[in-house]
Amino acid sequence: MKNSKLFFIVFLLLATFxxxxxxxxxxxxxxxxxxxxxxxxxxxxxxxxxEYSLPGETIQISLDVSQIAKIDFASGRSQTFNVSQTNNSSSSGSPAIASSEMKTNTIAVLPVPYLNSDTQESSEEMAKFAQNDLYNKLLDKSSNILPLTVQDLRTTNSLLHSAGIDYKNIDETPIEDLEKILGVDNIVAVKVSYTINSGTTATTYNSGNAKVSNDNKKVKTNDVSTTTSSTQVYYYYTIYFDMYKDGSKIYSHTRKPFLAVKDGWMDSVTYLLKRSPIYVKK
Structure with a gap:
């Protein structure tokens, strides 16, 4: 009897295990x-x-390493993916790109995401143009931002490219990591979001020749009217302007241009730059 009970208990334990x-x-x-x-x-x-599969599924799913911050393996081992490893790291987790030498009192201009908020499409051409425009504005006002110097744009973009960072994923990268990659202690980050609307305007022009009757009492006119129409495109921008120093945000402002014109965002960037803490009027 005792053996039967013992066998039953062992059976339950094994089944549970x-x-x-x-x-x-x-x-x-x-x-x-x-x-x-x-x-x-x-x-x-x-x-x-x-590559991984979800519980209960056999389909293999691929995930880019640039989107991963950390992996906790079932074995208990963990692996952290640094930004400098993005697209250039080995499976062992050793960094392939070292941090750049820090240059104090240096500001870098990040690529400027230029996003159509209706379609969620980004323009690489405009992202580069906007970055270059902001870079030139800082150079033109170099005497107003002393003791800061502006890092060469080619240097900035080359370091970001080596780290696998561009205008599409720049917002996903922590500022602290960007400062290490670029070797600067100051960063200006701008984002341009916009929508486009259009409207049609019709204009009518009247012209005619007046004729006076012989009795000077009646006036006859031959009226001619012409109607023309034109389509106007309106750009509605929202500018997000941030500045960082030593990893901390020192200035953040959002502005919408008063005029809905194609280049309206450029004036807003200038306006915000002149009111940032790095700018000193002279």
Missing amino acids: FGFAQGGKKLDKIIKRDYQIIECTISKMSDKIV
């Missing part, structure tokens, strides 16, 4: 840079992508 082992399998955890957590089973890692 195997049931837990099968249904409670530990999973890997991917923590993305946007703080989303993915519980999964990682099957493959490279210097560019991580």
Whole structure:
């Protein structure tokens, strides 16, 4: 009788153990840079992508390493992905790009995301143009921002490119990491968001020749009217202007241009720059 009870208890323990082992399998955890957590089973890692499958599924999903902040493996090991490793790191987690030498009192101009808020489309051409415009504004006002000097735009973009950062993912990168990559202690970050509307205006012009009758009492006219129409495109901008020093935000302002014209954002950037804490009137 005792043996039967002992056998039954052992059977229950084994059943519980195997049931837990099968249904409670530990999973890997991917923590993305946007703080989303993915519980999964990682099957493959490279210097560019991580492949994984979700619980109960066999489909393999690929995720770019640039979107990952950390991985907690089921084995208990953790791996952190630094910004300097983005698109250039090895599966062992060793950084491939070192931080640049710090240049004090230097300000860098980041690429300017130029986003159509209706379509969510970004323009690479305008992002570069806006960055170059802001860079030139700082150079023109170099005497007003002393003791700061402006880092050469080619240097900034080259360092960002080496780290796998461009106008599309610049907002996802912490300022502290950007300062290390660029080797500067000051950063200006601008973003341009816009919508486009159009309107049609019709204008009518009247012209005619007056004729006077012989009795000087009646006036006859031959009226001619011409109507022309034109289409006007309106640009409604929102400018986000931020400045950072030693990793801390020292100035943040949002402005909407008064005139809905194509280049309206440029005047707003100038306006905000002149009111930033780095600018001194002379």
